[in-house]
Amino acid sequence: MSASTSATDAVHPRFLEKPVVNVGVGGLKVVLVQLAVGMDKHQNVTEAVKQIHLAKANGAHLVALPEFFNAPYGTKYFAKYAESVPDGESCLALKRAAQEAGVYVVGGTMPERCGDKLYNTCTVWDCAGDLVAQHRKVHLFDIDIPGKIRFKESDVLTAGDSITTFDCYGVKIGLGICYDLRFFEMAQLMAKEGCSMLIYPGAFNMATGPCHWELLGRARANDLQLWVALVSPARDAAADYVAWGHSMLINPWGAVVAELDEKPGQLCGTVDLDPLEQVRSQIPIRAQRRTDLYDTVSYTKRTIILTD
Numbered sequence: 001m002s003a004s005t006s007a008t009d010a011v012h013p014r015f016l017e018k019p020v021v022n023v024g025v026g027g028l029k030v031v032l033v034q035l036a037v038g039m040d041k042h043q044n045v046t047e048a049v050k051q052i053h054l055a056k057a058n059g060a061h062l063v064a065l066p067e068f069f070n071a072p073y074g075t076k077y078f079a080k081y082a083e084s085v086p087d088g089e090s091c092l093a094l095k096r097a098a099q100e101a102g103v104y105v106v107g108g109t110m111p112e113r114c115g116d117k118l119y120n121t122c123t124v125w126d127c128a129g130d131l132v133a134q135h136r137k138v139h140l141f142d143i144d145i146p147g148k149i150r151f152k153e154s155d156v157l158t159a160g161d162s163i164t165t166f167d168c169y170g171v172k173i174g175l176g177i178c179y180d181l182r183f184f185e186m187a188q189l190m191a192k193e194g195c196s197m198l199i200y201p202g203a204f205n206m207a208t209g210p211c212h213w214e215l216l217g218r219a220r221a222n223d224l225q226l227w228v229a230l231v232s233p234a235r236d237a238a239a240d241y242v243a244w245g246h247s248m249l250i251n252p253w254g255a256v257v258a259e260l261d262e263k264p265g266q267l268c269g270t271v272d273l274d275p276l277e278q279v280r281s282q283i284p285i286r287a288q289r290r291t292d293l294y295d296t297v298s299y300t301k302r303t304i305i306l307t308d
């Protein structure tokens with residue numbers, strides 16, 4: 001399945017701050033791949049590579065994969081599927097695909113092994129196949145909703161401790177991973193660094209997905225007046241962890257411009273900076289913040305009892 005925004009034909013000159021191959025005028029073409037992920041790592045990686053080439057054929061400048069594109073989601077699987085960055089099997093396949101297709105690849109996430117630690121890591125490859133960003137999930141997914149879902153990534157994973165952004169044809173893009181989406185402060189830091197778009201490979205579930213996935217994506221887009229892309233694996237009802245799906249692209253007005261259902265597919269959209277500049281000038285909240293008020297230190301009055 002493929003959903004498409006009203007795409008114009010090429011990339012706007014503003015995107016051409018860096019020398020670029022094969023890019024014209026009009027907008028950054030992004031393709032979000034809602035990948036079917038199974039138990040076989042090699043098959044998952046092979047399918048991802050196939051989808052990257054298909055995305056290129058669909059006009060992509062940037063292709064994004066979902067959280068855990070090469071492994072099933074579950075704490076019991078992470079160690080078995082983990083590999084080192086940047087020279088593990090999955091990284092090498094992404095590097096090669098980015099280079100051969102000539103596209104930026106936001107490589108969803110994979111379990112990364114570094115020394116005796118495991119991370120939930122997103123790698124980004126430019127169209128020459130160079131690693132341009134590596135983001136380790138900052139907020140680990142530890143929740144307990146009785147009768148619905150209990151998950152504790154921190155049983156096996158270590159949290160990352162940095163904010164990650166990269167430049168793609170002059171568009172500054174920030175990265176978050178799934179549960180990171182819930183934390184406004186992190187998104188705000190990336191916006192303050194000048195991001196025009198945030199990409200979240202994620203895998204919300206059947207309990208929180210219907211309620212929060214779109215809501216959080218639209219909230220980040222609306223509050224910070226930037227583009228937001230949410231990229232999920234396709235739903236597999238037989239998996240241990242059933243993903244919600246519904247990959248989507250949200251514009252700086254907070255509107256969903258394209259969305260997939262739960263099945264495997266590609267979402268093709270155009271990220272254009274015009275609506276971003278429009279909303280930022282027409283609703284100028286960025287210049288209207290009362291930081292004088294927000295930054296005021298509050299304190300609690302203490303009663304001092306004099307005993308003698």
Ligand SMILES: O=C(O)CCC(=O)C(=O)O
Nearest residue numbers: 141178179203204205208
């Ligand atoms: O926040 C949620 O509800 C889901 C988060 C999640 O699935 C994750 O962080 O992997």
